[in-house]
Amino acid sequence: MAKVRTKDIIEKFNLELISGEEGVNRPITVSDISRPGIEMAGYFTYYPAERLQLLGKTEISFFNQLDVEQKQIRMEKLCTDITPAIVVSREMEVPQELIEASERESVPVLRSDMKTTRLSSRLTNYLESKLAPTTAVHGVLVDIYGVGVLIIGKSGVGKSETALELVKRGHRLVADDCVEIRQEDQDTLIGNAPGLIEHLLEIRGLGIINVMTLFGAGAVRNFKRITLVINLETWDQTKHYDRLGLEEEKMKIIDTQITKLTVPVRPGRNLAVIIEVAAMNYRLKKMGINAAEQFSNRLTGAIEDTTLEDHDETY
Structure with missing residues (x-):
């Protein structure tokens, strides 16, 4: 039985569910949080799909510079069948391409009003506590x-x-x-x-x-x-x-x-x-x-003093 599911973090951090409602029961198996900046640039070779994906101001601003075809491809690759959720911070507008891809793959897209770094820290602390051995x-x-x-x-x-x-x-x-x-x-x-x-x-x-x-x-x-x-x-x-x-x-x-x-x-x-x-x-x-x-040092000192006295008396 999964210790933490996506719906648990929705309730814990009062997150807004934007799309992908069918996937709210997905299990979260690792405490690490991923900020997929390099994936936004097109490099998915080592994409940690099993982690919570956190999109901040940097990722969203870079994504908005891509052309329409690249946007669709990036978001389709970002939404996998094992991705527990994609969280957008700072109450930023969620890209339409992400909403469409998340609905197809049933990946919950969530939104928070917290700053990215603070949200990442709080999510990590919560998951480490819940997923600890x-x-x-x-x-x-x-x-x-x-x-x-x-x-x-x-x-x-x-x-x-x-x-x-x-x-x-x-x-x-x-x-x-x-x-x-x-x-x-x-x-x-x-x-x-x-x-x-x-x-x-x-x-x-x-x-x-x-x-x-x-x-x-x-x-x-x-x-x-x-x-x-x-x-x-x-x-x-x-x-x-x-x-x-x-x-x-x-x-x-x-x-x-x-x-x-x-x-x-x-x-x-x-x-x-x-x-x-x-x-x-x-x-x-x-x-x-x-x-x-x-006590041990005191005893050692006493023994050494006694040894020296005996040595002096001998000579």
């Missing part, structure tokens, strides 16, 4: 001091209970149980809850609770960028856990590498406080303050 992860997403923390782990390890404690401490729930993630940029992951379970939290023994109803609108967010992953796992005495924080593990989600911390779960550990501190410590690292590295 997506996945779903079993876990809980919480906004902690502005850090999007994805809490993962096996079922029953205490993810939802920890999220509830974090909400009580003033942080904001984004999603529980299932987190829908889309990659909007090379290193940008945005998480949100499926509409069916938005603002809901499942606590074993209590059932489903509505976080917004219980704690207010300030306790929830609709979406949040994910920058840190916390993996909760049952304490394993045979496993080595990082005690200094010098080792940085990564988790790949779609095509993005995210910092991952593994927190062992055992009775008596306050997971909410640990995760809260992990988020604050992550922010400090991004600001250039790394407590683990500072």
Whole structure:
């Protein structure tokens, strides 16, 4: 099923439908926008017909200089069976040749009152958001001091209970149980809850609770960028856990590498406080303050000083 169709951008940007109404259900499969200036000049060898075509002042003014036969040929080639739409900006007059060709091929011709550059930018941002690669992860997403923390782990390890404690401490729930993630940029992951379970939290023994109803609108967010992953796992005495924080593990989600911390779960550990501190410590690292590295450097300096003293005493 297509994520975006031509009719979606008509409604989103309040575009005027000029012709080609039969094609308003055409799918838009790429976020790139094409300004077919070189095609207007007659070069169609690498014409990206699957993109939205945007005609601005430059393209229309050049087109008006062509003779009648060239105008018809150019517009017939511009309107293909896979072209989702042709958009004319600045509320300019749509060439009659384009209207006729679009009606024959059922290519929607749309018009906007926005300037070309601004329209192109807004269309690209909208399509990149809608057509971004997506996945779903079993876990809980919480906004902690502005850090999007994805809490993962096996079922029953205490993810939802920890999220509830974090909400009580003033942080904001984004999603529980299932987190829908889309990659909007090379290193940008945005998480949100499926509409069916938005603002809901499942606590074993209590059932489903509505976080917004219980704690207010300030306790929830609709979406949040994910920058840190916390993996909760049952304490394993045979496993080595990082005690200094010098080792940085990564988790790949779609095509993005995210910092991952593994927190062992055992009775008596306050997971909410640990995760809260992990988020604050992550922010400090991004600001250039790394407590683990500072301790390591301090320890190295102390060892070197001791070695020098022993060397001096020997001689």
